[in-house]
Amino acid sequence: MNFNVIAKNVNLKFNEFEALKDISFNLEYGKTYGLLGRNGAGKTSLLSLLASYREVTSGSLTVEGENPFENRNIMPHVGFVYETDYSDEDETVEKYFKFAERYRPYFDMSYAVELLNRFKLPLDKPIHKLSSGKQSALNAILGLASRTPVTILDEVYLAMDAPTRELFYKEVIEEQARNPRTMILSTHLVSEMEYLFDHVLLLHDGKLLVDEPYDEFVSRGSSVTGSSKTVDTFVDGMQQLKTQQLGDTKSVMVYGEMSEGKVLEGQRLGLEIGPVSLQELFIHLTEEE
Numbered sequence: 452m453n454f455n456v457i458a459k460n461v462n463l464k465f466n467e468f469e470a471l472k473d474i475s476f477n478l479e480y481g482k483t484y485g486l487l488g489r490n491g492a493g494k495t496s497l498l499s500l501l502a503s504y505r506e507v508t509s510g511s512l513t514v515e516g517e518n519p520f521e522n523r524n525i526m527p528h529v530g531f532v533y534e535t536d537y538s539d540e541d542e543t544v545e546k547y548f549k550f551a552e553r554y555r556p557y558f559d560m561s562y563a564v565e566l567l568n569r570f571k572l573p574l575d576k577p578i579h580k581l582s583s584g585k586q587s588a589l590n591a592i593l594g595l596a597s598r599t600p601v602t603i604l605d606e607v608y609l610a611m612d613a614p615t616r617e618l619f620y621k622e623v624i625e626e627q628a629r630n631p632r633t634m635i636l637s638t639h640l641v642s643e644m645e646y647l648f649d650h651v652l653l654l655h656d657g658k659l660l661v662d663e664p665y666d667e668f669v670s671r672g673s674s675v676t677g678s679s680k681t682v683d684t685f686v687d688g689m690q691q692l693k694t695q696q697l698g699d700t701k702s703v704m705v706y707g708e709m710s711e712g713k714v715l716e717g718q719r720l721g722l723e724i725g726p727v728s729l730q731e732l733f734i735h736l737t738e739e740e
């Protein structure tokens with residue numbers, strides 16, 4: 452089984468409010484997806500559909516050909532880990548993971564213990580007594596060690612400090628090489644996580660603005676810098692995301708395919724044409740008017 456995920460014209464409403472509007476995509480097994488979007492864009496709403504917690508209002512969503520909503524055939528194969536309030540969790544880390552091993556069919560306890568050591572989580576400590584960063588690491592370990600064919604991590608990295616996040620990112624890459632699965636990483640930490648993504652899904656106001664391989668998406672952004680008049684003529688007709696000017700030097704961030712011929716023309720005109728980062732594209736494509 453390859454647990455392909457297919458969304459066709461999915462809508463999700465909370466009463467009259469449309470949280471997701473006409474969303475369609477296919478998720479391929481073995482790829483790492485970066486799910487991006489500003490606050491309230493609909494990321495968690497979309498993930499809760501995939502994780503069987505909610506049902507689409509209209510359209511169709513399937514995992515391995517079946518509707519995942521409260522579906523016992525699908526639920527064991529999809530893991531959804533999110534920031535959790537552990538203030539009432541008296542169990543020790545060890546007991547919590549033993550429980551996970553019992554109920555999660557792909558859970559690998561020896562891998563979990565290896566990660567618990569690496570992330571320096573004490574096995575005998577009650578979870579509510581862990582620091583918030585350690586609780587986040589516990590969530591990340593749970594997601595990795597559960598080895599579900601579809602693994603969803605919704606912002607579980609926020610409370611981790613930078614070295615711990617680095618450790619986690621490295622583990623995602625190594626784990627995808629060892630045991631490929633469909634991994635969906637929802638995040639606001641775009642600049643530091645972009646190297647993990649094979650594919651980008653960008654939600655904006657409940658709509659899917661981008662559904663593209665990472666390389667293709669990022670290659671659509673360019674910065675064009677040079678003397679103001681030459682830049683203006685060169686970028687005329689292109690989608691312009693951002694403009695900066697200092698004296699007569701102007702820099703414009705453009706979005707859209709730029710042919711090799713166009714790049715050569717720019718260079719002949721003395722313009723500097725450079726790449727832009729995923730973070731910059733994310734910020735400027737989702738900017739309010």
Ligand SMILES: Nc1ncnc2c1ncn2[C@@H]1O[C@H](COP(=O)(O)OP(=O)(O)OP(=O)(O)O)[C@@H](O)[C@H]1O
Pocket residue numbers: 465468470488489490491492493494495496497
């Ligand atoms: N149970 C609910 N009832 C009503 N509206 C909801 C409910 N859950 C989410 N929403 C609304 O749906 C929209 C999308 O919320 P969602 O939590 O999916 O966004 P998000 O992209 O995950 O945001 P964030 O980055 O802030 O976590 C928001 O406007 C939110 O207020």
